[in-house]
Amino acid sequence: MSKDWKTVEILSHTRHDWLNRLQLIKGNIELDKIDRVKAIIDEIIIETQHESRLSNLNMPNFVETLLTANWRTLPLRIELEVVSLQHGCRDMDDFMASWIEDLFLVLKESxxxxxxxxxxxxxxxxxxxxxxxxxDLQGTIKKETILRDFLIKPLNENMAAAVCKISSNETLFYIEIDYDDISD
Known part of the structure; x- marks a missing residue:
């Protein structure tokens, strides 16, 4: 699933995304929905702030995988939020990029x-x-078992996903990466 993005492909996807946003803004201006225009602009600002924080993670492969996820043919949309982050975890970059790719494959099936x-x-x-x-996965999960089996499998000897909830319409789980205990 990993893709070697060419510059022209990145520019094309980015241009397409921005054109969609501009059309949303223009359409709402024409409908005189100024409050909605302001809300769209605020959403764009917040999204770009999160993407900027994510880009500073010092995990380029992991970050690229997340930032380009919505350009793929996945049956879901990815929303990103970076609450607070002081450090990246460079040693975990390739491992986490690979794991998130595997997660996307499982979600594509599930x-x-x-x-x-x-x-x-x-x-x-x-x-x-x-x-x-x-x-937090919201939507219709048609194959819970595939997703559950993936999530309960340890990531490595020091890490596993903690599954909070799996149901047919929502799955909540998290992973914690300890800087001091990193080993593949």
């Missing part, structure tokens, strides 16, 4: 292609120097 599925990814750092990645 969710209903014809529903509006959203995976909200929240990244935070706590006082114990751990990066916490929280995932």
């Amino acid at each position: 969710v209903d292609d014809y529903d509006e599925n959203v995976l909200a990814v929240s990244i935070d750092e706590n006082k114990e120097r751990k990066i916490r990645l929280s995932f």
Whole structure:
């Protein structure tokens, strides 16, 4: 699933995304819905702030995988939030990029292609120097067993996903990365 993005492909996707946003703004201006225009602009500002914080993670492969996820043919949309983060975890970059790719493959098998599925990814750092990645999957999960089996499998000898909830329409889980205990 990993893709070697060419500059022209990145520019094309980015241009397409911005054109869609501008059309939304223009359409709402023409309908004289100024409050909606302001809300769209605020959403864009917040989204770009999160993307900027994510880009500063010092995990280029992991970040690229997340930032380009919505350009793929996944049956879900990815929403990103970076709450607070002081450090990246460079040593975990390739491992986490590979794991998130595997997660996307499992989600592609697990969710209903014809529903509006959203995976909200929240990244935070706590006082114990751990990066916490929280995932909230909303939508129709048609193959819970495949997803459950993937999530209960340890990521490595020091890490596993903590599954909070799995149901046919929502799955909540998180991963904590401890800087001091990193080993593949």
